[in-house]
Amino acid sequence: MARIYEVMFIIRPDVPEEEVEKLIAHLEGSVTSSAGTVKTERMGKRRLAYTVRKFQEGIYVLLTVEGSGEMVHELERRMRVTEPVIKFLTVRVDEEQKRLEKVKKIRDSRVKRKPQPAAEAAGAEPAAAASV
């Protein structure tokens, strides 16, 4: 019952580089210790759209996490108590990915079928209409 989540969080800008690394490693460790997999993407320092805890910019990090809901709950709890993390957002993405795959499959099948009606217009046309 593994689910895929995207956890995006913002670290305050005045934290030194090695501290950021340590923090990310700490959060990754919280995931891997509860049998989850994690992929980290650093999005770099970015200006915030509005002031958060008197900061105008922050270091954005995106974790793509696969695991259970309890694991994400624990991750969120850790972020809440970690002082340099000023904001975080968790989004469940597996359902959306499933939907996108489905849409893509339908689209691909339609593209494949498209050249056929040109060759044999009568036979392929109802088949294409049925798939819609």
Added chain:
Amino acid sequence: MADEQVKNEATASETAAATPATSTTPTVSTPAAHTPRVGRPAPGGGYRRSPGGDRGPRPGGSSRDGGRKFFRRRKVCKFCVEKIDGINYKDFRMLSQFINERGKITPRRITGVCTPHQHRLSAAIKQARNIALLPFATR
């Protein structure tokens, strides 16, 4: 128009007949009071209003006689045309096309985005706002 007036007068006289207590003078004045109310939604009134309104003519207005001279290209959903399936909160550059300078989500009637995509779009904008990629309000 003329037919409507006649019909209106007929209904007015009917109502007058229904209330026999009223004298002759109100019976005459009642159609006069009713006629403008019928005349207002007629094309004349609609024509005068639509170019002067702050919204300008709507795309739907082209079928009416007032909006024809302002021919407007039919708006199409950007996501349907460009075949963008997933509207993601991380793509704030794309999302920022659909918010106005105050940070509000632009209505569908302005952008032409279709209903299912507008739903996903507004959800993505709200997520992006929560992680400070987009503003809640500016100024």
